[in-house]
Amino acid sequence: MAKAPQVIRGFWLTFSAMFRKPITEQYPEEKHIYPPQPRFHGRHQLNRYPDGLEKCIGCELCAWACPADAIYVEGADNTEEARFSPGERFGKVYQINYLRCILCGLCIEACPTRALTMTNEYELADNSRAKLIYEKQDLLAPLLPGMAQPPHQMVEGLTDRDYYSGKVTGATPAQILESEQE
Amino acid sequence: MTVTANSNASNQTELISAVIDGIEIRVPKGTLIIRAAEQLGNQIPRFCDHPSLAPVAACRMCLVEIDGMPKPQPSCAIALTDGMVVKTQQSSEVAAQAQAGVMEFLLLNHPLDCPVCDKGGECPLQNQAMTNGRAESRFEEGTKRLFEKPININSEILLDRERCVSCARCTRFADEIAGDPTLELLERGAHQQVGTADDRPFESYFGGNTIQICPVGALTSATYRFRSRPFDLISHNTICEHCSSGCSTRTDVRRGKIMRRLASNDPEVNEEWNCDKGRFAFTHTVIDRISTPLIRENGELRAASWPEAISFAAAGLKGKRAGVLTGGRLPQEDAYAFARFARVVLNTNNLDFRNRTSSDEEAEFLANHIAGSGLNVSYRDLETADVVVLVAFEPENESPIVQLRLRKAVRNNKLKVIAVDSAAAPGHEKLSAELHLAKPGTEAAALSALSDKLKGRNAIVLVGERAAASAGLLSAAVALSDATAAKLAWVPRRAGERGAVEAGLLPNLLPGGRLLSDATDRAAVAAEWNVQQLPTAIGLDQKGMVQAANAAKLDAFLVAGVDVTDVAYHDDFKAALAKTFVVSLEPHYSSVTDYADVILPVGVITEREGSFVDWEGRERSFTAAMHQSLALSDARVLHLIANELGIKFADDAKSAALHKSLTELKSTTKKPAMTKVSAVESAGLVLAGLRQLIDNGSLQNGEAHLAATAREAVAKVNAKTAADHGLIDGNLVVLEAPGGTLVIPVEIAAVADQTIWLPLNSDGSTPLINLGITIGDSVSVKDAGAYVV
Ligand code: SF4
Ligand code: SF4
Ligand code: SF4
Ligand code: SF4
Ligand code: FES
Numbered sequence: 001m002a003k004a005p006q007v008i009r010g011f012w013l014t015f016s017a018m019f020r021k022p023i024t025e026q027y028p029e030e031k032h033i034y035p036p037q038p039r040f041h042g043r044h045q046l047n048r049y050p051d052g053l054e055k056c057i058g059c060e061l062c063a064w065a066c067p068a069d070a071i072y073v074e075g076a077d078n079t080e081e082a083r084f085s086p087g088e089r090f091g092k093v094y095q096i097n098y099l100r101c102i103l104c105g106l107c108i109e110a111c112p113t114r115a116l117t118m119t120n121e122y123e124l125a126d127n128s129r130a131k132l133i134y135e136k137q138d139l140l141a142p143l144l145p146g147m148a149q150p151p152h153q154m155v156e157g158l159t160d161r162d163y164y165s166g167k168v169t170g171a172t173p174a175q176i177l178e179s180e181q182e
Numbered sequence: 183m184t185v186t187a188n189s190n191a192s193n194q195t196e197l198i199s200a201v202i203d204g205i206e207i208r209v210p211k212g213t214l215i216i217r218a219a220e221q222l223g224n225q226i227p228r229f230c231d232h233p234s235l236a237p238v239a240a241c242r243m244c245l246v247e248i249d250g251m252p253k254p255q256p257s258c259a260i261a262l263t264d265g266m267v268v269k270t271q272q273s274s275e276v277a278a279q280a281q282a283g284v285m286e287f288l289l290l291n292h293p294l295d296c297p298v299c300d301k302g303g304e305c306p307l308q309n310q311a312m313t314n315g316r317a318e319s320r321f322e323e324g325t326k327r328l329f330e331k332p333i334n335i336n337s338e339i340l341l342d343r344e345r346c347v348s349c350a351r352c353t354r355f356a357d358e359i360a361g362d363p364t365l366e367l368l369e370r371g372a373h374q375q376v377g378t379a380d381d382r383p384f385e386s387y388f389g390g391n392t393i394q395i396c397p398v399g400a401l402t403s404a405t406y407r408f409r410s411r412p413f414d415l416i417s418h419n420t421i422c423e424h425c426s427s428g429c430s431t432r433t434d435v436r437r438g439k440i441m442r443r444l445a446s447n448d449p450e451v452n453e454e455w456n457c458d459k460g461r462f463a464f465t466h467t468v469i470d471r472i473s474t475p476l477i478r479e480n481g482e483l484r485a486a487s488w489p490e491a492i493s494f495a496a497a498g499l500k501g502k503r504a505g506v507l508t509g510g511r512l513p514q515e516d517a518y519a520f521a522r523f524a525r526v527v528l529n530t531n532n533l534d535f536r537n538r539t540s541s542d543e544e545a546e547f548l549a550n551h552i553a554g555s556g557l558n559v560s561y562r563d564l565e566t567a568d569v570v571v572l573v574a575f576e577p578e579n580e581s582p583i584v585q586l587r588l589r590k591a592v593r594n595n596k597l598k599v600i601a602v603d604s605a606a607a608p609g610h611e612k613l614s615a616e617l618h619l620a621k622p623g624t625e626a627a628a629l630s631a632l633s634d635k636l637k638g639r640n641a642i643v644l645v646g647e648r649a650a651a652s653a654g655l656l657s658a659a660v661a662l663s664d665a666t667a668a669k670l671a672w673v674p675r676r677a678g679e680r681g682a683v684e685a686g687l688l689p690n691l692l693p694g695g696r697l698l699s700d701a702t703d704r705a706a707v708a709a710e711w712n713v714q715q716l717p718t719a720i721g722l723d724q725k726g727m728v729q730a731a732n733a734a735k736l737d738a739f740l741v742a743g744v745d746v747t748d749v750a751y752h753d754d755f756k757a758a759l760a761k762t763f764v765v766s767l768e769p770h771y772s773s774v775t776d777y778a779d780v781i782l783p784v785g786v787i788t789e790r791e792g793s794f795v796d797w798e799g800r801e802r803s804f805t806a807a808m809h810q811s812l813a814l815s816d817a818r819v820l821h822l823i824a825n826e827l828g829i830k831f832a833d834d835a836k837s838a839a840l841h842k843s844l845t846e847l848k849s850t851t852k853k854p855a856m857t858k859v860s861a862v863e864s865a866g867l868v869l870a871g872l873r874q875l876i877d878n879g880s881l882q883n884g885e886a887h888l889a890a891t892a893r894e895a896v897a898k899v900n901a902k903t904a905a906d907h908g909l910i911d912g913n914l915v916v917l918e919a920p921g922g923t924l925v926i927p928v929e930i931a932a933v934a935d936q937t938i939w940l941p942l943n944s945d946g947s948t949p950l951i952n953l954g955i956t957i958g959d960s961v962s963v964k965d966a967g968a969y970v971v
Binding site for chain 1: 298408414
């Protein structure tokens, strides 16, 4: 082939490629074939304790750490009537603006309660600004079996300190009942 | 290197020289080490130290090494002496170690609350733990002492005892500055905690300051709780709109919403304090707002465009006999725009800002003795005076920063306070005031009797807005000041009143302290306004306008910031508004908008810039905290109406231009003394009272926590009057007047004879509304049986 004209050499390359195994990903049909790496920084998640109470205390430390000013938090008081997290304070408004977020993860490092973590979810595209501002309900972790939907009281006899040291294992019947009455 | 303290005191007082961290410094004798170090730019860490409070050396954070002393010493409580050699943490390992040790002890029981603590981000403990503490803790978890948290020390202030560092700033403030010594450090050792006797609420008009000076998040505000972090806030320099004290405040805004207000440091005025009303009452700016111009058609209000509403208002005012009422809360510049609009566009002197008890005597007093008098008496003068006489003026309720300044002078400079009033008040006690009780109408005589006590001394007479309710009292105050060379000042209650006087919002007064009756003054004003002449006839005051309207002698009102229930003749007032064409410039729906024919929504105080004039005569300019608002100012709306009428009113409705024009009109010519009015005493039992600082005032709307700190409303009479009228201490009393009746608990107290004292606008005590009478009017009373809570 060394002496063949340039044009033949060019077409030969194209022709031979037809017999190679394709590496094209059929996204989005086949996206699960190539999952992201486990430590990939994707969409955030607001976690829950095993009984369903929210971990976020509305402290705004994530918002403070964020270099892109993508996070907006408003804290509020947990009351006798409505408790969303252990302790005095919970995150009433929680927004992440994915038009701003650079997925750096500094917010995750700042979070004192491990409320905020990142998932592997990377499909963060949409056709309007409003849709890319994720609200608290878009970010909250789903209720797993054994959890009760807040607001409800803490597990009887335990304090917020016990929650932080991992003594809660799941929702008690009293919590489930209260949650259902809401 | 030698550094010399750059303070005024250094001229008079002896200077000493000492060495701090190897730098020689010369400071006035008596300067504390911590202050001297500040002048060298060395911030010694501290918690309990506060420049306005007496040193206690409670927290031990400020330890420094002093040559010749065996152990590190607290620099906040030791004055430098000549030749002293001090080493701070900058140059001494011993001092740095001592401070780190104290920090370690402070953190021993300190909770890990920063993420949920309102102080986080602006916390001296956080900062100093970083700058002066150990990098790592040596203590295991699980050993901290716990308290129930948080607890209310009053409805506005929450206490978290776990976070307290026992610095005693709050307790010293309560005791020394406010004079409400009910906050104390209780228990000892690790269980030391702030509290009140028997867990009763901490009652003070100034309690909010303790939140601001607490160096940790132990005292927090119930309203600000969890609402934002320091980095969310944009701070604006503002002036409090609530009273004539003129406090400099900081308004913190998050995304266009006011989150909180703090006192700013202004040494000439409020020092670094403010009252709870100024601190907490700002929700009024957002409630009941009118969003669009409204026009009344067939008795119903309907939305209209600005051009339509302006031409409707202009048509309604054109060629009419009109009156202008502005209340006492406008910034000076807007007040000036009204003063000009009335004369140039409406061709009238019917204008009055006094939506309260007032008199012709007062109008003359204000025109001849107050307007244009500049900074005649200042806060600093109060501090250096020998005697201050309070006439129909109770500063704690009616101008709280005057109270604080007087208290400071009483404590530090042995100032003597004399009060001439109808009843004793807690504020008098805090000033150790000599009280001369006088039934409304008889204060003039009591005042004249004081002249011997003032002669030859550095004396100041402060008269309040209530003086207008007693005929002859202002005349007597002027006479007293003339006879004794005492300085005279007028302390109104509302923030815009002195500014309204300077702007000429009275029937007999032009802007800049110029008299309507003086041809030269009139000519000067006419020249500034580019008009041939001004209306010359003295106009009607507010009550006169109401009467004229009811007698069909007035056809239209231009009203801004007035609440009809602030005066006893509110029924006549409403009738007058119903009969006439009313143009209302208001941010909120109000008792006037109910009768308005056209409502032009203007901005609230936080949306505009301008200036107030405080009682001293000091201009207090402020910026717009909600600067992105599109709301118009009163001046701008008046400008639009004038344009619509084709009258050239002013070149520019901007605040700065109006301010400049007003400044150019200022006259300092001495005016003739007012005509003397003699006192009239009504026979029998009369009403007395005042508006308490925290009451039903509309600028306090929407503040439940604040409202709960209000003083309880009770009627007060003295023992003799009670016996004469068959009243029993602790029972209910029923008051009867032509306007109706009012039932309220009654208490025997120090009140003038034949006088029943009531709060004028508090929950359960609104005599102006229920009885239709005001201070000095006759009232009849009888016992109404036991008071069951
Ligand atoms: S990942 Fe980074 S940019 Fe995105 S919200 Fe967190 S801190 Fe901000
Ligand atoms: S997610 Fe974490 S850091 Fe952010 S507000 Fe909630 S608790 Fe604080
Ligand atoms: S007072 Fe300061 S150090 Fe203590 S919890 Fe609050 S923010 Fe943290
Ligand atoms: S509550 Fe605050 S101001 Fe009062 S003693 Fe404790 S730390 Fe000091
Ligand atoms: S600041 Fe000196 S002991 Fe507290």
